[in-house]
Amino acid sequence: MSTNTDLSELFDKTADVMAILGANSFRVLAIQKVARLLRDCPRTVEELAGSGELDNMPGIGKHSAEKIREYLRTGHISEFQDLTRQVPPGVLAMMNIPGLGVKTAALFWREAGITTIEELRRRLDDGTLLNLPGMGAKKLAKIKDNLDFSAGQADRRRLGEALPIADEFCQLLQTIPAIVRTTFCGSLRRGRETIGDIDILVCSDATVHEQIRAAIGRHRHVAEILAVGETKISFRTDRGMQVDIRVVPRPSWGAAMQYFTGSKEHNVRLREMATAKALKLNEWGLFAGDKSIAGETEVGIYEALGLAWIPPEMREDRGEIDLARLMRGQAKADVQTAFPFLSDAPSTWETLQVADIRGDLHTHTVASDGTCTITEMVAAAKHRGYEYIAITDHSKSQILANGLNPQRLLDHIAAIHAVAREVHGIRVLAGAEVDILADGTLDYEDDLLQKLDWVVASPHAALSQETDAATARLVRAASHPLVHVLGHPTGRLVGKRRGLEPDMPRVVMAALRSGVALEINANDLRLDLRDTHVRLAVEAGVPLCINTDAHGIEDFAQIDYGVLTARRGWARKTNILNTRSGPELEQWIQAKRRGDQW
Numbered sequence: 401m402s403t404n405t406d407l408s409e410l411f412d413k414t415a416d417v418m419a420i421l422g423a424n425s426f427r428v429l430a431i432q433k434v435a436r437l438l439r440d441c442p443r444t445v446e447e448l449a450g451s452g453e454l455d456n457m458p459g460i461g462k463h464s465a466e467k468i469r470e471y472l473r474t475g476h477i478s479e480f481q482d483l484t485r486q487v488p489p490g491v492l493a494m495m496n497i498p499g500l501g502v503k504t505a506a507l508f509w510r511e512a513g514i515t516t517i518e519e520l521r522r523r524l525d526d527g528t529l530l531n532l533p534g535m536g537a538k539k540l541a542k543i544k545d546n547l548d549f550s551a552g553q554a555d556r557r558r559l560g561e562a563l564p565i566a567d568e569f570c571q572l573l574q575t576i577p578a579i580v581r582t583t584f585c586g587s588l589r590r591g592r593e594t595i596g597d598i599d600i601l602v603c604s605d606a607t608v609h610e611q612i613r614a615a616i617g618r619h620r621h622v623a624e625i626l627a628v629g630e631t632k633i634s635f636r637t638d639r640g641m642q643v644d645i646r647v648v649p650r651p652s653w654g655a656a657m658q659y660f661t662g663s664k665e666h667n668v669r670l671r672e673m674a675t676a677k678a679l680k681l682n683e684w685g686l687f688a689g690d691k692s693i694a695g696e697t698e699v700g701i702y703e704a705l706g707l708a709w710i711p712p713e714m715r716e717d718r719g720e721i722d723l724a725r726l727m728r729g730q731a732k733a734d735v736q737t738a739f740p741f742l743s744d745a746p747s748t749w750e751t752l753q754v755a756d757i758r759g760d761l762h763t764h765t766v767a768s769d770g771t772c773t774i775t776e777m778v779a780a781a782k783h784r785g786y787e788y789i790a791i792t793d794h795s796k797s798q799i800l801a802n803g804l805n806p807q808r809l810l811d812h813i814a815a816i817h818a819v820a821r822e823v824h825g826i827r828v829l830a831g832a833e834v835d836i837l838a839d840g841t842l843d844y845e846d847d848l849l850q851k852l853d854w855v856v857a858s859p860h861a862a863l864s865q866e867t868d869a870a871t872a873r874l875v876r877a878a879s880h881p882l883v884h885v886l887g888h889p890t891g892r893l894v895g896k897r898r899g900l901e902p903d904m905p906r907v908v909m910a911a912l913r914s915g916v917a918l919e920i921n922a923n924d925l926r927l928d929l930r931d932t933h934v935r936l937a938v939e940a941g942v943p944l945c946i947n948t949d950a951h952g953i954e955d956f957a958q959i960d961y962g963v964l965t966a967r968r969g970w971a972r973k974t975n976i977l978n979t980r981s982g983p984e985l986e987q988w989i990q991a992k993r994r995g996d997q998w
Contacts, residue, residue, distance in 0.1 A: 560924025591964030762947035840876025858887030922962025934969020
């Protein structure tokens, strides 16, 4: 939705093209780093170019800066266009298939002449790809499964792509004087990891559809207005997302919010409850015959049905209606019997808030593949009001991410401690994101791990392991006495890579036995743990840690997506390790090192 974003995507695409063409891997990594810098930069490239600061940005060399200026002048980069013309678009599309990387896409193109997804699907079915080097039946079957998975994700966008778009249009609509309020609904309000269409609800007692048409028609990111009616306006953005705007009067605002938020399964249950009470529930309200019983607020709808209000993220028909009925009845014993993991038997659901997070325990700097220094990351965390931050750069096996060998790690620990001594008002932990190798061992020896304040153990390679091997790998890592948290345990990328598919109940129980926390990686590409895994951890009593995996200052804002995912898994403040105060976190760390159970 901005020049920074457009340029970031262009550099990312060019990096893919260069990789397909066999360019040096470090050149590809440099282009990807520029893409990340542009995506994370809080200032516009127009401003940086105008002030002359573009040439002095760390990570953006003169060559890249000139290309950015060319784009600002002409709307394109000629060298990138020349490179892209050398690769059929379908070959680049293949790289979006989970598990099908640069080498395989290049092999299919160069050796088998495959230039489209359709041709790849046909050749996978007819068996002719078995003749290619390294292409066994098992590997091709996996690619076919992943192709089917990718096709199912084609029309959906990540939470982190959809939410900023929805926010922008809500703000635009709120400038229309006759509009009382706006909000987004649907799966976006429920915080799902991927979104189909964006649903925006507008509250107004006036006829505003022509004003809405005029406002969106002037917006630079509206590609096409699809339909305009008095109560519904639809359009498509230049990113291909459909947005549906619905207008309702004040008496129906709460009912419409509830109805259009969903989920379908949740709403079916509510309508069944209404019918059992001889009532009718729809987007206009809750009615006894022609008389409105409730509708102006969501709370009123739920209370009229005998339920406590249910947070949007929980509305998936996964037991939340039964819980809300018990909570409304104030029967604590009944709540504890039906939901034993809720030991405090709440009468109202205390929704986890972003403001509850007191620190980020998984961040990167320029020491590995981040874009900011230790000092800059610490200052940004302090500015957010955090009480603590862990600097956790990559370990030595992550060569392309500039992972730290043992000596570099020792120097890095010293540098982190030096910053910690200089800064006041925030605790700085010297940590590392240590690779979990394929057999479950860690990427550093124990004597080195002992020198760290905080250890995040994460899988990055061998992410196509079978379930048994993946489970054993994570269980072994979780059992290591020097590990504090398992980072993004499956290694999946939303809509792009399936990652590991371990037996998560076994992994959760291993974490419980060892006193290890499980990470909800808030980066919208990961959201790993996913919501159903969060629920497993909550029910088992395993502490969770919501981290952004920040590679730059702007990444700290992704904490919002992690909190949404935590809510979807029924996590509350008491379930999240980094909602604890600094002294409480220190007590937990010391207890973990002693081997005490919490």
